[in-house]
Amino acid sequence: MAWFKQSHQFSAAQLRLAHITDSHLFGSREGCYFEVNTAAHFVSVLDALAGEGLDGVVFGGDLTQDHSAESYALFAELVAQSALDCPLFWVPGNHDDLTLLAQISEGQISAAKHLRCEQGDILLLNSKGPTPAGWCEAAHLAELEAVLCAASRPVLAFCHHHPLPIDGYLDKHMLENGPQLLNTLVDSQRVEALIHGHVHHAYAQSFRTLPVYATPATSIQFAKHTADWQQHNLGPAYRLIHWSAKGLHTEVKWLAN
Template sequence: MAWFDVHATFKHNQLRLAHITDSHLFADPQGEYFSVNTAEHFSRALAHMAAQSLDAVIFGGDLTQDHSIESYSLFAQLIADSALTCQVFWLPGNHDDIAAMKHISSGQISNAKRLIAQGFEVLLINSKGPTPAGWVSEVHLNEITELLANTVSPSVVFCHHNPLPINGYLDKHMLENGPQLLNILQNSGQVRHVFHGHVHNDYQFQFRNIEVVATPASSVQFTKNSHHWQQQNLGASYRLLTITKSSDDVIVDSELVWLNE
């Protein structure tokens, strides 16, 4: 099955989304990542998102830290136990096992990678490579190119890895063919916004006509502009997005939410 074969349809020309990423869960709900209880942070974010009248949640990858099957089950259980009622869509991070993520994709958690609204689309891209660094395969690049060539609707794109350097430690694990992906998106004439996770902080860059924006983690943040790996517990975070169809494009309003302890 091709990556974009499963899709979800929305019957309005505006979507209110939450982008949450890098939960780094453990099998143990009390597990800690750099002294942060990641399940607690994720639950707090889910509770806050439940009050935002969302159409959908995009989970941006790195669900697990210990790579256990139980951590995927915990992710599903935390969502089921929350007051969140909208569907949750996902894309894989470098820590994730795609088969395990598909295994928990039923009911509220959806395997769809293409969200089709009235007048625009949201595309979830697979940037998981053979190493912690990102890589979009040639097959997937061709899928993306073909999809964008065959739709007249503008698209907003999500992936896990940063496609541009952030001047920090994680640049050694960035999306290695990020500029190639961004050029494909730019040349399509359909994409003006790319959102990603992976870097555990808030960044914003411009690539030609594309705005490239990083969403901080729900778990722990990594100090910005540091070539040494430094962690900060700034509380759980996620990004609220309102995507609205305009005359010939989409308007994307973005707001960061910080749930400081």
């Protein structure tokens, strides 16, 4: 079970997580993605997260836009320079390079994919395929199923790609075997929710009994419900997750432009 082998144990009685995603950084702080300075947006999100009293942050993928080693170094540098003091975990997006992600995974940035807390387990999945669309390899799904079968407590799952259509342009790049992943999660009767990025906006959907949430980007957002690729600078956003004995609560927070 190589992907989920590295784990992290949270000690808090209740868990406060943030999910951030799609930073699309460049090799310099001046890089712009559709006229948005992605580093500046990312810094504003890190500043906001530092005041949320978090136990951890999950980064949902697409760290880079220019695919440079320098963009990964900038990500690590901005995290280190921020006031955020909790661990940061990651899942890979379609833009990402697993080797470069591994190279920055030290200290505060962790490569752990199986997170444990008092309420249950958190699994960080790999939906990166050979194209911009997502694909969960058969071996990865088998490993996931084995971990879920061994689980005795509730599970929260994260991945990058959206497994359900959003009636938008990015459906051409969705998780191509999304139903297989979703059925694996639901059939385990353990999973409380699946949270993903990739779609650059907030969505709340469901598959059978499973809530499926999308988190907006820290960079730029994509227009909803259109076959055209339209970008809107609505400001960066992030998702808060509070997991306690009362259950799982999540909400999206937007920051001003």
